[in-house]
Amino acid sequence: MAATERRVPLSAGFDLDKPLYTISVASEILETHPRTLMMYEDLGLIEPYRTSTNRRRYSQRNVRKLQVIQQLTREKGVNLAGVKYILMLLQALKLNKVRPPDDLRIVYELYAEII
16 A cells, blocks of 8 residues: 555644554554664654653654655665655755655655645
8 A cells, every 4th residue: 555545634623743653553554563663763764752651652743754754765765864865855845835856746745744
């Protein structure tokens, strides 16, 4: 299943930053191993909320960002160092109201919803 098929539509009253999902639930949603999510955190690509007992909690914004990361790595063949720079580029494109290249349009649209 493609990342765009799994995403939940944004709704006006939904808090994208509410820490809802444990690492096991987030990894199940994303169809990946929990260790992969830990690696993304170690690389600074994602920063889940931490409870008072230091357990990770992922928000809907985190999950959507992880879907963007997956699309870049799995479908575009980008390594994680490249992902970091592409995410920064996408933020700059949105800030400056510049159209992304056609190859990155879907990724941009996914990421632009949450940045």
